[in-house]
Amino acid sequence: MVLMSGKELADSIKAGVRAEITANGLDVGLGVILIGDDPASEKYVEIKKKACEAAGIGFKLHRFTKSNSQDEVLSLIRKMNSDEKVTGMFIQLPLPDGFVPNELLEAIDPDKDVDGLNSVNLGKLIKGLPGLFPATPEGVINLLRYYQIPLAGSKVAIVGQSNLVGRPLSQMLLTEEATVISANKLTKELKEVTLEADIVISAVGKSKLITADMVKNDAVVIDVGTSLYKGKLVGDVDFVGVSKKASYLTPSPGGVGPMTVAMLLSNLVKAYNFQHKRGNHGNK
Amino acid sequence: MVLMSGKELADSIKAGVRAEITANGLDVGLGVILIGDDPASEKYVEIKKKACEAAGIGFKLHRFTKSNSQDEVLSLIRKMNSDEKVTGMFIQLPLPDGFVPNELLEAIDPDKDVDGLNSVNLGKLIKGLPGLFPATPEGVINLLRYYQIPLAGSKVAIVGQSNLVGRPLSQMLLTEEATVISANKLTKELKEVTLEADIVISAVGKSKLITADMVKNDAVVIDVGTSLYKGKLVGDVDFVGVSKKASYLTPSPGGVGPMTVAMLLSNLVKAYNFQHKRGNHGNK
Numbered sequence: 259m260v261l262m263s264g265k266e267l268a269d270s271i272k273a274g275v276r277a278e279i280t281a282n283g284l285d286v287g288l289g290v291i292l293i294g295d296d297p298a299s300e301k302y303v304e305i306k307k308k309a310c311e312a313a314g315i316g317f318k319l320h321r322f323t324k325s326n327s328q329d330e331v332l333s334l335i336r337k338m339n340s341d342e343k344v345t346g347m348f349i350q351l352p353l354p355d356g357f358v359p360n361e362l363l364e365a366i367d368p369d370k371d372v373d374g375l376n377s378v379n380l381g382k383l384i385k386g387l388p389g390l391f392p393a394t395p396e397g398v399i400n401l402l403r404y405y406q407i408p409l410a411g412s413k414v415a416i417v418g419q420s421n422l423v424g425r426p427l428s429q430m431l432l433t434e435e436a437t438v439i440s441a442n443k444l445t446k447e448l449k450e451v452t453l454e455a456d457i458v459i460s461a462v463g464k465s466k467l468i469t470a471d472m473v474k475n476d477a478v479v480i481d482v483g484t485s486l487y488k489g490k491l492v493g494d495v496d497f498v499g500v501s502k503k504a505s506y507l508t509p510s511p512g513g514v515g516p517m518t519v520a521m522l523l524s525n526l527v528k529a530y531n532f533q534h535k536r537g538n539h540g541n542k
Numbered sequence: 543m544v545l546m547s548g549k550e551l552a553d554s555i556k557a558g559v560r561a562e563i564t565a566n567g568l569d570v571g572l573g574v575i576l577i578g579d580d581p582a583s584e585k586y587v588e589i590k591k592k593a594c595e596a597a598g599i600g601f602k603l604h605r606f607t608k609s610n611s612q613d614e615v616l617s618l619i620r621k622m623n624s625d626e627k628v629t630g631m632f633i634q635l636p637l638p639d640g641f642v643p644n645e646l647l648e649a650i651d652p653d654k655d656v657d658g659l660n661s662v663n664l665g666k667l668i669k670g671l672p673g674l675f676p677a678t679p680e681g682v683i684n685l686l687r688y689y690q691i692p693l694a695g696s697k698v699a700i701v702g703q704s705n706l707v708g709r710p711l712s713q714m715l716l717t718e719e720a721t722v723i724s725a726n727k728l729t730k731e732l733k734e735v736t737l738e739a740d741i742v743i744s745a746v747g748k749s750k751l752i753t754a755d756m757v758k759n760d761a762v763v764i765d766v767g768t769s770l771y772k773g774k775l776v777g778d779v780d781f782v783g784v785s786k787k788a789s790y791l792t793p794s795p796g797g798v799g800p801m802t803v804a805m806l807l808s809n810l811v812k813a814y815n816f817q818h819k820r821g822n823h824g825n826k
Contacts, residue, residue: 381661411728444695
């Protein structure tokens, strides 16, 4: 069994981003919007800040409290849209009650939308056009490519259909010409679905959801879920059991997680290049 | 076996559109762009024109020849975007060589995009937000609803992954909480995939692709494909054979086809309502 190290690939992507920024003198600047005081959000923002600083990306945090208004946030987004120094931005989710995430996400200039959650970018996924795409599913695709797992013609089961992971991931895999099975909480006999898949990707957040009897011999198993089990962060996959059957398996934590930050950095360079017409951009 | 009459439902939708337009005095105006002289495109445009006239929708055809430029078409699109009298528009596809369809489709105001092929609208599908969506997959979903086929928790196989049908349809079915299996030409053992599905939808354009041995007893079978067989327009499904096993089956022609025009009319009213803030619009 090969352990798929997201950390190894993430480190190599981060080094590549840093090298491209340094070699070409790119002035990449990220604006981050954080609303409220959720401790997990604070932690994630801190991790992203450190990664940006290490890669030579300018990082500016804009804080709002629960008592600020949706309109105040909207007006900052519009300001950053027209500020050439801001080449990428994202809003740390989830938002406190009273804020409408979709209205804020849709207001971001699609070419600066480094989280890939604007409808324009998600629509490009369905069309198979270049764009900025959500970091976690991009991380999964890149991890599969790095370990040279064949996607075209393979049967891939995705368990969990969130807007952030499962749904965009299914479209990425269709672009790769995989046969995609999208399962959700209403799927009867989940085991039947996962047992026939060459690749099983679980993105639910329910510990021990995927057990050894649910995957076929030599399957590739990617664990995207996170939940708390006895006070510890764990994935969806029963690692010990599944490791005896799978040919490739991600650890969790340390598998897909580190890829998310790496893909954010990669998106920041992509966004910069779109804005400066350095790369191929489907929409222009 | 119940024959799913797209014509019956399409007629009822068209009557509903006409009634809403008349009752509320809606001034719905469609601008159509036709480039080149493809005989099939001429025929489809003529069918849509008649349907619009019957429903009380203004119809204006703008013709271009192969020797017109992409920029000339773009400038008409921009003119129609800012013309309040034009409440919907579409470009008849396919385009002659030398035109870039995506650049034209992306230029259309998403709120006037009655073919639903702008990335903004396709992205709303992934997010499950209200928008204007492609007519053929919308027709399939409406036909399934009309015959009260349960979607949540059902296993649906979609054969064929085009940008116009298969790919948007998978996202519509995920919104309905179905378990979706997306198969393409590289899928090994297509029969295994279709045999386990409660609902089989074929959108390939290959006659007799779906035969009786490929569907389970009492399956629902929707035929979206069209191709020529011995000089006659036929679907993907071997109708006679499959009709002995299916519980519900569309004829082809006469199944999904008529729904496409009805959904275009329905999108025209939806677009008008978005622009006049009469309905619920996710993006505003």
